[in-house]
Amino acid sequence: MSSEKVKTMSDYVENEQPTEENETESTRDPLRAFLHHQKRAVEESLKAVDALLPEGFKEHSKEAGSEFFKSIQVLVDAAAEGLEKASSEFDKNFKRASSSTDSDDDRPSTTGPHKVKVQVD
Secondary structure (H helix, E strand, O other): OOOOOOOOHHHHHHOOOOOOOOHHHHHHOHHHHHHHHHHHHHHHHHHHHHHHOOHHHHHHHHHHHHHHHHHHHHHHHHHHHHHHHHHHHHHHHHHHHHHHHHOOOOOOOOOOOOOOOOOOO
């Protein structure tokens, strides 16, 4: 078995840009060079699309995105507030119910608050 280290995907992504120092390494490692060129292709494609769009479109798109996230934040905040209110109401009602059931001493001690006593004929 060879003592060569098995490369993982993170090994390729860490130093994906070939430099003059590791140019010979990148020619020996085609996957690293491929990933570098793919990354550059995506970057250049995004720049090309960006160049096609007018400044007004970019400005209004950015503002629309900002407003969208603000609207989601309003919903999340309202839901959290509603859950907090419901939780406090539940706690208050639970404490009230548990304090009122503690005073019922007419039940046998084996019958808990959630048990039902059944008489069989």
